Structures are given as C-alpha cells and as structure tokens.
Amino acid sequence: MSDSTSTTPKNPDPLMTAAACAEYLGLSENFVRAAIRRGEIRSAKFGRAVRVRLSELQAYLDASAR
Numbered sequence: 001m002s003d004s005t006s007t008t009p010k011n012p013d014p015l016m017t018a019a020a021c022a023e024y025l026g027l028s029e030n031f032v033r034a035a036i037r038r039g040e041i042r043s044a045k046f047g048r049a050v051r052v053r054l055s056e057l058q059a060y061l062d063a064s065a066r
Helices: 018-025 029-037 054-064
Strands: 044-046 049-053
Touching: 018 029, 018 049, 018 054, 029 049, 049 054
Parallel strands: none
Antiparallel strands: 044 049
C-alpha cells in the first residue's frame, strides 16, 4: 500500500516573499524591497503581492559575487 498523504510534488523553484528572501540572505526586508524596486532582483507582482523565484535570488547572488 502506498502512502498518499503527500500527493503534491515539491516545487524546485518556489516563489518567496520579500521577508523570506531577507531571511534567506540574512539581510533586512527593506534592503530586499529596495533591490526589487531598483530591478536588481527580478520579481513577479500579483496585485499588491510581490514574489521572487529562488532561481532569481540565486542569480542576484551570482551577479553580486566578487
């Protein structure tokens, strides 16, 4: 018998809130929101909600690496 409690597959590239991005980066939410406004971090807007794909956050980190 199989376990059918987890029928939803994990998303390998989840959408994250600005707060989740800030926690992931160890930075303030205000810094993340400002970077999104400046276009440094690509995002998607759903009404008033702004979301960032984990892959876009990784791209930002790669571009910022020295």
